[in-house]
Amino acid sequence: xxxxxxxxxxxxxxxxxxxxxxSDLDLHGRSETHFPLTPPDAVAYPRSTxxxxxxxxxxxxxxxxxxGWGAGTSLEGHGLAVQGGVVVDFRDMxxxxxxxxxxxxxxxxxxxxxxxxxxxxRATGLFFPVDPGANASLGGMxxxxxxxxxxxxxxxxxxxxxxxxxxxxxxxxIRTGTRARKSAAGYDLTGLMVGSxxxxxxxxxxxxxxxxxxxxxxxxxxxxxxIEQAVAAVIDTIQMGLPMARIEFLDAATVEAVNAxxxxxxxxxxxxxxxxxxxxxxxxxxxxxxxxxxxxxxxIGYDWATRPEDRKALxxxxxxxxxxxxxxxxxxxGVVTDICVPISRLAExxxxxxxxxxxxxxxxxxxxxxxxxxxxxxxLVDPENAEEMKIAQGLSHRMAERALDLGxxxxxxxxxxxxxxxxxxxxxxxxxDVMGQIKQALDPQNxxxxxxxxxxxx
Amino acid sequence: xxxxxxxxxxxxxxxxxxxxxxSDLDLHGRSETHFPLTPPDAVAYPRSTxxxxxxxxxxxxxxxxxxGWGAGTSLEGHGLAVQGGVVVDFRDMxxxxxxxxxxxxxxxxxxxxxxxxxxxxRATGLFFPVDPGANASLGGMxxxxxxxxxxxxxxxxxxxxxxxxxxxxxxxxIRTGTRARKSAAGYDLTGLMVGSxxxxxxxxxxxxxxxxxxxxxxxxxxxxxxIEQAVAAVIDTIQMGLPMARIEFLDAATVEAVNAxxxxxxxxxxxxxxxxxxxxxxxxxxxxxxxxxxxxxxxIGYDWATRPEDRKALxxxxxxxxxxxxxxxxxxxGVVTDICVPISRLAExxxxxxxxxxxxxxxxxxxxxxxxxxxxxxxLVDPENAEEMKIAQGLSHRMAERALDLGxxxxxxxxxxxxxxxxxxxxxxxxxDVMGQIKQALDPQNxxxxxxxxxxxx
Numbered sequence: 001x002x003x004x005x006x007x008x009x010x011x012x013x014x015x016x017x018x019x020x021x022x023s024d025l026d027l028h029g030r031s032e033t034h035f036p037l038t039p040p041d042a043v044a045y046p047r048s049t050x051x052x053x054x055x056x057x058x059x060x061x062x063x064x065x066x067x068g069w070g071a072g073t074s075l076e077g078h079g080l081a082v083q084g085g086v087v088v089d090f091r092d093m094x095x096x097x098x099x100x101x102x103x104x105x106x107x108x109x110x111x112x113x114x115x116x117x118x119x120x121x122r123a124t125g126l127f128f129p130v131d132p133g134a135n136a137s138l139g140g141m142x143x144x145x146x147x148x149x150x151x152x153x154x155x156x157x158x159x160x161x162x163x164x165x166x167x168x169x170x171x172x173x174i175r176t177g178t179r180a181r182k183s184a185a186g187y188d189l190t191g192l193m194v195g196s197x198x199x200x201x202x203x204x205x206x207x208x209x210x211x212x213x214x215x216x217x218x219x220x221x222x223x224x225x226x227i228e229q230a231v232a233a234v235i236d237t238i239q240m241g242l243p244m245a246r247i248e249f250l251d252a253a254t255v256e257a258v259n260a261x262x263x264x265x266x267x268x269x270x271x272x273x274x275x276x277x278x279x280x281x282x283x284x285x286x287x288x289x290x291x292x293x294x295x296x297x298x299x300i301g302y303d304w305a306t307r308p309e310d311r312k313a314l315x316x317x318x319x320x321x322x323x324x325x326x327x328x329x330x331x332x333x334g335v336v337t338d339i340c341v342p343i344s345r346l347a348e349x350x351x352x353x354x355x356x357x358x359x360x361x362x363x364x365x366x367x368x369x370x371x372x373x374x375x376x377x378x379x380l381v382d383p384e385n386a387e388e389m390k391i392a393q394g395l396s397h398r399m400a401e402r403a404l405d406l407g408x409x410x411x412x413x414x415x416x417x418x419x420x421x422x423x424x425x426x427x428x429x430x431x432x433d434v435m436g437q438i439k440q441a442l443d444p445q446n447x448x449x450x451x452x453x454x455x456x457x458x
Numbered sequence: 459x460x461x462x463x464x465x466x467x468x469x470x471x472x473x474x475x476x477x478x479x480x481s482d483l484d485l486h487g488r489s490e491t492h493f494p495l496t497p498p499d500a501v502a503y504p505r506s507t508x509x510x511x512x513x514x515x516x517x518x519x520x521x522x523x524x525x526g527w528g529a530g531t532s533l534e535g536h537g538l539a540v541q542g543g544v545v546v547d548f549r550d551m552x553x554x555x556x557x558x559x560x561x562x563x564x565x566x567x568x569x570x571x572x573x574x575x576x577x578x579x580r581a582t583g584l585f586f587p588v589d590p591g592a593n594a595s596l597g598g599m600x601x602x603x604x605x606x607x608x609x610x611x612x613x614x615x616x617x618x619x620x621x622x623x624x625x626x627x628x629x630x631x632i633r634t635g636t637r638a639r640k641s642a643a644g645y646d647l648t649g650l651m652v653g654s655x656x657x658x659x660x661x662x663x664x665x666x667x668x669x670x671x672x673x674x675x676x677x678x679x680x681x682x683x684x685i686e687q688a689v690a691a692v693i694d695t696i697q698m699g700l701p702m703a704r705i706e707f708l709d710a711a712t713v714e715a716v717n718a719x720x721x722x723x724x725x726x727x728x729x730x731x732x733x734x735x736x737x738x739x740x741x742x743x744x745x746x747x748x749x750x751x752x753x754x755x756x757x758i759g760y761d762w763a764t765r766p767e768d769r770k771a772l773x774x775x776x777x778x779x780x781x782x783x784x785x786x787x788x789x790x791x792g793v794v795t796d797i798c799v800p801i802s803r804l805a806e807x808x809x810x811x812x813x814x815x816x817x818x819x820x821x822x823x824x825x826x827x828x829x830x831x832x833x834x835x836x837x838l839v840d841p842e843n844a845e846e847m848k849i850a851q852g853l854s855h856r857m858a859e860r861a862l863d864l865g866x867x868x869x870x871x872x873x874x875x876x877x878x879x880x881x882x883x884x885x886x887x888x889x890x891d892v893m894g895q896i897k898q899a900l901d902p903q904n905x906x907x908x909x910x911x912x913x914x915x916x
């Protein structure tokens with residue numbers, strides 16, 4: 001019983017779709033952020049649920065860790081094989097299995113990315129709204145409970161995954177949820193699996209809720225002199241119940257970075273980027289109401305992108321903000337923070353964070369999904385510079401602690417992975433042990449993405 | 459180690475707030491529906507989380523079952539002490555602890571009912587939208603994952619419980635969730651607890667999401683010649699993405715019953731009752747779009763209740779439908795079914811059910827939250843008449859099987875309780891065993907509402 005024995009058996013199962021050497025291991029040992037290279041022992045490319053099941057059974061017999069992999073866009077090192085083992089890359093399980101137009105749902109394999117899915121849906125009048133920015137895989141998005149720019153209107157993956165097919169640690173295959181829109185039939189296993197980061201099993205199929213493409217869409221950008229004004233405008237907007245489709249905050253440093261990267265020329269000050277979805281009349285009414293709110297808070301300009309290509313440029317700019325920041329300070333990596341606080345504490349959280357970053361000397365643009373109370377500081381550091389890394393980690397640590405002080409969470413949408421383990425005990429108290437008990441019950445050998453999410457076994 | 463020992467210790471803890479004899483036991487042994495009288499050994503009335511914790515610790519030591527009790531409005535016998543033990547009635551834990559206007563949430567104790575909560579919220583401009591009809595307790599609603607008339611717009615308890623305080627089977631107290639609107643920090647324990655029917659612990663506090671009272675509300679009723687027309691209109695409405703606040707179906711038999719009970723004089727045919735929430739202009743736009751849809755499906759009349767008192771009369775009629783039915787056939791009890799199917803299969807499900815009921819000779823009015831694909835037949839039987847009960851149970855059984863055949867669920871909103879246990883294995887497959895493993899991990903002695911939801915222990 002060993003990892004080498006598992007690899008031998010997996011080679012028989014998968015042939016050259018089990019890769020045991022070379023650059024592929026490094027590729028699956030990297031993260032988008034600052035975590036050190038951690039190559040797995042092998043990478044597997046299964047093509048069916050049956051193959052995943054056979055793979056998991058072999059690993060269970062041989063005591064070999066199993067780690068799922070989608071598009072590799074996680075920001076917290078979720079896919080890193082910190083205890084060795086096999087990374088299961090869902091590259092070859094990336095199809096749309098069925099679109100059920102009448103029910104406004106679809107069944108997909110885990111490896112499909114959100115952009116691929118929406119391209120396939122384009123002609124149907126439907127779309128999948130969850131948009132974390134990166135072109136992540138749907139399996140990965142479910143496992144990290146991803147959200148992003150549209151969650152304020154359409155919810156997170158928690159709200160948009162209707163059901164899952166999961167291969168459990170012992171090789172059983174379960175289907176959670178039904179195709180009905182709601183159910184009161186027992187524990188919500190779909191909800192338990194969404195956000196479980198591969199620690200309870202591997203997802204091999206997802207049933208996703210789709211939404212009608214809005215009749216009218218309109219986007220706008222408005223600037224403010226001070227961060228507090230922008231945040232106060234967001235708070236008023238949410239409390240007024242305006243059904244914003246997106247409401248995003250960028251600080252002046254973020255704007256400088258995206259200007260350089262995207263060839264824009266926004267004046268470097270804090271901005272809100274917003275989008276309205278609805279009927280023509282509804283969108284006009286929302287836009288007017290929002291215009292009144294921001295005017296009350298001293299907005300500078302309220303510029304509209306009504307043509308689809310202008311809207312696309314706006315959101316491409318937002319989506320590329322992370323890469324823009326890295327390009328803005330060449331040679332750096334990002335320590336990406338991800339706190340989420342009650343809306344009433346948002347101004348306080350952003351202000352304290354801004355002041356803390358300013359004192360540190362590290363560049364740290366701030367941006368976020370402020371309609372949810374969720375924002376990120378991207379701390380740009382040279383990963384080889386121990387002093388800078390230490391300063392960044394101190395800032396990141398104080399942000400997480402501040403979020404907990406304010407009744408919030410250490411991670412709004414990126415997940416626990418490796419980076420947020422230190423805060424789980426404080427955020428959940430005995431609830432963290434409850435998570436460990438659930439893990440122990442369903443994965444007693446601790447083979448599914450070990451070292452993540454639950455308390456270390458003593 | 460015994461139930462009598464537990465009761466002795468609980469008497470010392472609670473004094474006369476532990477009731478061990480008399481009518482109180484019967485009152486807590488009854489259900490709203492057809493389940494036989496099942497009095498517990500005692501009823502406890504705790505006043506604080508600390509008392510609940512002490513109570514649970516005593517019961518854990520003595521091996522005494524513990525069953526939570528809210529308003530007693532469950533339709534599936536959730537609160538019945540089928541293995542004896544103590545029913546914990548949250549009558550004295552019914553306060554609103556805090557309303558956080560800026561965050562649009564509140565903290566409440568489990569015993570408060572939804573009407574009491576909304577009365578307390580009236581002056582705030584906020585409301586709690588989940589409305590199962592009965593004036594249920596919020597604790598009970600969370601534990602059964604209740605939904606009701608407004609779920610099509612505002613979601614179910616799954617969507618509106620942000621966090622919980624739970625006393626676990628071993629007496630540990632955990633707080634799930636944070637006050638932030640979203641989190642990716644580990645397993646969704648709030649979601650696991652919502653719908654767990656008291657089998658994992660007792661809820662002692664809930665953090666609930668509130669919504670802004672809509673600027674404009676308007677309600678309407680429209681009739682149809684045939685059920686299929688009404689259902690087809692619902693399907694089109696949902697697919698058009700109209701943001702209905704409520705869309706309810708009543709069949710002709712339901713209308714006859716409510717006419718008699720509420721002194722109404724609706725012509726006995728199938729109806730849709732709808733409500734729109736939004737701005738003045740938004741509501742008008744929705745109402746017009748809905749009017750066009752129903753006209754396409756041959757609607758007869760489209761009558762508006764614009765005055766608050768008329769709207770109230772309309773929804774009171776809907777909410778009292780169950781009692782109206784019981785009064786319509788005096789001496790009967792209801793076997794209440796609760797299936798939920800994909801919207802695309804709704805017409806088929808309603809038609810097959812209607813035909814089956816018509817053949818049976820049992821009165822069985824149908825009504826439901828058709829925007830979710832969820833509907834109920836209320837089978838009116840004399841519970842002393844074994845033949846009628848058998849026919850009703852056959853109908854109920856075929857409805858549940860039909861829902862599963864159509865990709866739906868055996869319970870859309872009432873929960874498993876005692877009535878839906880026979881369908882859990884088919885609905886969930888190995889997933890039901892996974893529920894059993896979670897229960898075993900968190901309640902190894904099987905003391906929290908034993909006999910409900912999970913597979914019986916062998």
